[in-house]
Amino acid sequence: xxxxxxxDLGEGLPEAEIIEWHIAEGQCVETDQILVSxxxxxxxxxxxxxxxxxxxxLFGQPGDTxxxxxxxxxxxxxxxxDSGTVVGEIPQAQEQTATTDEFIIGAPSGSxxxxxxxxATPAVRALAKRLNIDLNQIKGSGQNGxxxxxxxxxxxxxxxxxxxxxxxxGVRKHMALAMIKSHQEIxxxxxxEDANIDxxxxxxxxxxxxxxxxxxxxKKVPEFNAWFDSSSLSRRIHSTITLGVAVDTPQGLFVPVxxxxxxxxxADLRNGLNLxxxxxxxxTIPAKELQGATITLSNFGTIAGRYANPIIVPPQVAxxxxxxxxxxxxxxxxxxxxxRIMPLSLSFDHRxxxxxxxxxxxxxILNDLQQETT
Amino acid sequence: MKxxxxxxxxxxxxxxxxxxxxxxxxxxxxxxxxxxGVFRATANLRDEFGxxxxxxxxxxxxMIAGVSIGMASQGLKPIAEIQFMGFIFPALEQxxxxxxxxxxxxxxxLSCPLVIRAPFGxxxxxxxxxxxxxxxxxxHIPGLKVVVPSSxxxxxGLLLAAIRDPDPVIFLEPKRIYRSQxxxxxxxxxxxxxxxxxxxxxxxxxxLVSWGAMITETLSAAESLSNEGVNCEVxxxxxxxxxxxxxxxxxxxxxxxxxxxxxxxxxxxxGADISAIVAExxxxxxxxxxxxxxxxxxxxxxxxxxxxYLPNSQDIIDAVKQTVEFV
Numbered sequence: 001x002x003x004x005x006x007x008d009l010g011e012g013l014p015e016a017e018i019i020e021w022h023i024a025e026g027q028c029v030e031t032d033q034i035l036v037s038x039x040x041x042x043x044x045x046x047x048x049x050x051x052x053x054x055x056x057x058l059f060g061q062p063g064d065t066x067x068x069x070x071x072x073x074x075x076x077x078x079x080x081x082d083s084g085t086v087v088g089e090i091p092q093a094q095e096q097t098a099t100t101d102e103f104i105i106g107a108p109s110g111s112x113x114x115x116x117x118x119x120a121t122p123a124v125r126a127l128a129k130r131l132n133i134d135l136n137q138i139k140g141s142g143q144n145g146x147x148x149x150x151x152x153x154x155x156x157x158x159x160x161x162x163x164x165x166x167x168x169x170g171v172r173k174h175m176a177l178a179m180i181k182s183h184q185e186i187x188x189x190x191x192x193e194d195a196n197i198d199x200x201x202x203x204x205x206x207x208x209x210x211x212x213x214x215x216x217x218x219k220k221v222p223e224f225n226a227w228f229d230s231s232s233l234s235r236r237i238h239s240t241i242t243l244g245v246a247v248d249t250p251q252g253l254f255v256p257v258x259x260x261x262x263x264x265x266x267a268d269l270r271n272g273l274n275l276x277x278x279x280x281x282x283x284t285i286p287a288k289e290l291q292g293a294t295i296t297l298s299n300f301g302t303i304a305g306r307y308a309n310p311i312i313v314p315p316q317v318a319x320x321x322x323x324x325x326x327x328x329x330x331x332x333x334x335x336x337x338x339x340r341i342m343p344l345s346l347s348f349d350h351r352x353x354x355x356x357x358x359x360x361x362x363x364x365i366l367n368d369l370q371q372e373t374t
Numbered sequence: 375m376k377x378x379x380x381x382x383x384x385x386x387x388x389x390x391x392x393x394x395x396x397x398x399x400x401x402x403x404x405x406x407x408x409x410x411g412v413f414r415a416t417a418n419l420r421d422e423f424g425x426x427x428x429x430x431x432x433x434x435x436x437m438i439a440g441v442s443i444g445m446a447s448q449g450l451k452p453i454a455e456i457q458f459m460g461f462i463f464p465a466l467e468q469x470x471x472x473x474x475x476x477x478x479x480x481x482x483x484l485s486c487p488l489v490i491r492a493p494f495g496x497x498x499x500x501x502x503x504x505x506x507x508x509x510x511x512x513x514h515i516p517g518l519k520v521v522v523p524s525s526x527x528x529x530x531g532l533l534l535a536a537i538r539d540p541d542p543v544i545f546l547e548p549k550r551i552y553r554s555q556x557x558x559x560x561x562x563x564x565x566x567x568x569x570x571x572x573x574x575x576x577x578x579x580x581x582l583v584s585w586g587a588m589i590t591e592t593l594s595a596a597e598s599l600s601n602e603g604v605n606c607e608v609x610x611x612x613x614x615x616x617x618x619x620x621x622x623x624x625x626x627x628x629x630x631x632x633x634x635x636x637x638x639x640x641x642x643x644x645g646a647d648i649s650a651i652v653a654e655x656x657x658x659x660x661x662x663x664x665x666x667x668x669x670x671x672x673x674x675x676x677x678x679x680x681x682x683y684l685p686n687s688q689d690i691i692d693a694v695k696q697t698v699e700f701v
Contacts, residue, residue: 007501008501009501032678050499052633063595080500087496088499088501088504088677089499090550090552090553090554091551091553091554092553093554093555093556095381099556099557099558099560100557100558101525101527101528101557101558102525103527103528103573103610104568104573104574105570106573106618106620107571107573107621107624107625108576119658120658121657122657122660138651146658187676363394
């Protein structure tokens with residue numbers, strides 16, 4: 001503003017008489033600093049400065065009458081804008097360069113997603129907070145998954161009696177889900193048999209022998225090296241054998257895969273197996289090395305246990321478990337002698353395989369294992 | 375043609391544009407003709423369109439509203455200017471009892487395509503009666519649309535829509551930002567929709583809902599908060615009535631947090647209504663109580679205390695932090 005005009009003093013009074021200037025020409029003033037006292041027909045009014053700036057000229061002396069809208073004083077600098085006979089002061093744009101207006105009519109597209117958090121009323125959230133319950137751990141039993149006060153109280157009661165539940169994470173959670181899927185889909189049958197491995201030379205690589213036996217059996221009964229699709233009731237018989245090897249770790253169960261076990265020699269397989277075990281131990285195993293198994297080996301005999309009912313992971317159709325090798329009296333050539341025995345447990349999916357196929361597969365395993373060497 | 379204009383000049387552009395297009399559009403009000411309006415919103419219009427279409431009236435708001443309703447019901451499209459919103463009260467009897475219900479009363483035989491423009495809000499060091507924000511009073515009346523632009527481009531597009539609307543629209547211009555922002559506005563006669571919010575800034579942490587001059591403070595707060603890692607979604611309500619509930623709900627369902635900012639007093643304000651709607655329809659998505667940043671339940675103070683009355687960006691930042699930090 002260049003000229004400060006006598007504002008409308010608010011009572012419809014057209015003029016005022018200057019009583020006293022509180023500032024002089026050349027003086028710098030602050031916003032709201034009292035500039036002048038004027039007398040209207042009704043009162044003496046002090047008029048504050050609308051802005052900060054240097055006053056270059058005062059219009060009128062004490063005793064002069066000024067009409068509403070006439071200039072009272074002049075500020076240095078500013079260009080005069082025709083902002084009308086307006087009362088008050090309209091702030092001006094700081095920069096004269098125009099901005100462009102950016103806005104979206106209505107809501108931005110793609111923002112209609114619903115937050116993934118638990119649904120609970122504020123009262124239920126307050127209850128959960130008071131009882132120290134994490135709502136994300138509760139599945140709501142109310143309408144549309146709404147968590148009810150009863151849900152929270154039930155969880156709190158359980159926690160009080162038995163301590164807090166810790167949610168499964170990572171590989172352990174993955175295992176749980178895979179096992180549930182297996183239990184829901186697969187119709188498993190387990191056959192147990194012992195392999196007499198007394199004939200093996202000392203320091204035979206047990207795992208290699210098991211891998212070799214599976215490869216040989218898959219060649220004899222290719223239906224075991226297959227994937228079964230529950231939804232379409234169809235199966236894929238694979239030409240190469242990809243073996244999942246169950247590896248126990250403190251974090252949980254890992255099943256890395258050994259590719260093409262039907263066409264690799266002992267040194268190559270042993271090397272591959274060692275690399276996988278190392279990767280699993282260091283938790284550096286790439287995800288693709290945990291995928292694509294067509295049949296699985298679980299050698300729990302390194303720890304304890306004789307027979308089991310190993311669980312098949314869909315879409316695979318079979319898993320072979322090997323228990324602890326033991327010595328047992330056996331009848332050989334009508335004599336009772338002590339022999340080394342390896343207990344085997346073969347589970348197969350009866351939707352995809354027949355009992356006969358399974359028995360023939362197991363026989364092929366035994367035949368291969370009971371040779372002195374491969 | 376593109377113009378570099380402030381909000382006030384955008385209003386003038388829209389008025390001139392629609393008057394050229396539609397000769398039923400006429401303007402009336404105090405000082406709108408020779409003077410061009412106290413703020414110059416109607417500058418040069420009388421020269422271009424003549425005194426039959428740009429009419430100076432006596433200082434009689436009841437008459438301005440009444441005459442306008444008569445004109446509107448008989449086929450004209452009057453745009454009445456109430457010089458300051460604080461002067462609208464004598465006209466309310468005409469607006470509420472006649473303009474708002476003409477369509478209903480005549481079972482649709484008559485409509486009232488009337489626009490009442492009024493500068494509103496504080497922040498310009500004006501005397502009494504010149505700084506109020508009583509939009510809630512008008513939004514409460516069925517049959518009235520209440521529109522508040524917050525930028526030159528939205529003022530242009532929404533005013534065109536208001537003039538073309540077949541029913542009465544109260545068009546409230548935030549005078550504090552009349553000249554505070556220059557924008558490129560294309561004078562292409564394209565209207566913006568009435569009854570729709572405008573999302574000015576996308577964010578995921580909290581929704582800030584405001585309108586009018588408070589949009590400036592809200593955007594400034596959102597900018598500061600983004601430096602502290604809080605991403606605010608800023609929604610300009612723009613149409614106070616009918617309210618675009620859906621846009622607000624979509625945003626709140628996304629962010630789970632809501633702060634409403636308005637200059638008007640808190641009690642019975644539009645913020646209360648928005649807060650109630652969100653409580654009714656998005657309660658389960660809320661992660662924290664809805665907070666309102668508003669003017670006080672007092673008479674709008676004289677200009678020396680005005681800045682204490684008006685919510686500022688720091689008030690908004692404080693409210694956002696309170697909301698975001700609510701566990």
